Amino acid sequence: MKGKFDRLLKILNLLDRDRNCTVEVLGRELGVTRRSVFRYLASLQEAEFPVYFDEGHRTYRFNQGFKLKKALLETDEILALALARKMLPFLGSRLDQAMHQLERKLLETATPSAAGRRLATAPIILAPQEKPAAAHPEKLLKELSLACLDHYLVRLTYHSLYADELTHREVEPYYLFFSPEGFWILRAYCRLRADWRTFALDRIREWEVLERPFLPRLRGSELEEDLGKGFGDYMDGEPVQVVVRFSPEIRPHLERKIWHPSQKIKILEDGSLEISLDTSGIDAVKSWLYRWIPYIADIKPEFLKKEFSASLNAQHKLLK
Numbered sequence: 001m002k003g004k005f006d007r008l009l010k011i012l013n014l015l016d017r018d019r020n021c022t023v024e025v026l027g028r029e030l031g032v033t034r035r036s037v038f039r040y041l042a043s044l045q046e047a048e049f050p051v052y053f054d055e056g057h058r059t060y061r062f063n064q065g066f067k068l069k070k071a072l073l074e075t076d077e078i079l080a081l082a083l084a085r086k087m088l089p090f091l092g093s094r095l096d097q098a099m100h101q102l103e104r105k106l107l108e109t110a111t112p113s114a115a116g117r118r119l120a121t122a123p124i125i126l127a128p129q130e131k132p133a134a135a136h137p138e139k140l141l142k143e144l145s146l147a148c149l150d151h152y153l154v155r156l157t158y159h160s161l162y163a164d165e166l167t168h169r170e171v172e173p174y175y176l177f178f179s180p181e182g183f184w185i186l187r188a189y190c191r192l193r194a195d196w197r198t199f200a201l202d203r204i205r206e207w208e209v210l211e212r213p214f215l216p217r218l219r220g221s222e223l224e225e226d227l228g229k230g231f232g233d234y235m236d237g238e239p240v241q242v243v244v245r246f247s248p249e250i251r252p253h254l255e256r257k258i259w260h261p262s263q264k265i266k267i268l269e270d271g272s273l274e275i276s277l278d279t280s281g282i283d284a285v286k287s288w289l290y291r292w293i294p295y296i297a298d299i300k301p302e303f304l305k306k307e308f309s310a311s312l313n314a315q316h317k318l319l320k
Helices: 004-016 023-030 034-046 075-091 093-109 114-119 138-150 221-228 248-254 282-290 302-318
Strands: 051-054 059-062 152-159 166-178 184-190 195-200 204-213 240-246 264-267 273-279 296-300
Touching: 004 023, 004 034, 004 059, 023 034, 034 051, 138 152, 138 166, 138 204, 166 221, 240 248, 240 282, 248 273, 273 282, 282 302, 296 302
Parallel strands: none
Antiparallel strands: 051 059, 152 166, 152 204, 166 184, 184 195, 240 273, 240 296, 264 273
């Protein structure tokens, strides 16, 4: 029994099966004192579970007619299930099947509210995303997630996207994120390079979670700050302030979204829009800028403007 949540869940399951739930029995099942049992029961009552003490049988029970499997599903809960169901096919067939099984069990045994019944098959369609050519990394995703939580080193064999070679390295895994390009990315400290790196899961050829813990270099909010410093899945390099001015006709499209946590927006006198942001992901910024051609009026810093212009000139020559 790991903690309070697990013990509360154990009590709920015992009550749901109409088991004998005296304080003595619960104490033995949970491996805790009588005083702790009373605290757990009080927590469940405070959470509005209908737990009461049956004086006649000297045991705790649920109120008559209440069953966990008959708990109400509210509108937002049904909607969350529907959204998750639409997203999981992109993450792999095993996760998708697991969600279908979970959804079927819930919708077969639950009693949805009136609005919930209408949303049981919510008409939600997500735009298709490009899917990695490699097999879905369900097992890898699960094992890396646990390694991040447990702070265990991971040994990787990695095939870089731009270098046709395999490298073997030990990394300190910190977190995973789903990039705008549609790939799962591991953020880790690479001991081979002695620096921070991002690893696309579809480029990992072999891996092993080592039973060797590491002392985390980042914790809590520092992890979110680390993710926010890059642009997309490009996170390394020197930080640069980027300022881009867009022509007025594209302004409504740019104002609809926050493109970077650090962004600042200014509307200029001629109606054009200026976006400034601090990022270390210059390569990703250039890719982002391509989509707004021909509505870019100016770019700073100067070196980024020159690189962007050179890329456009090279593309123009290819199309001749």
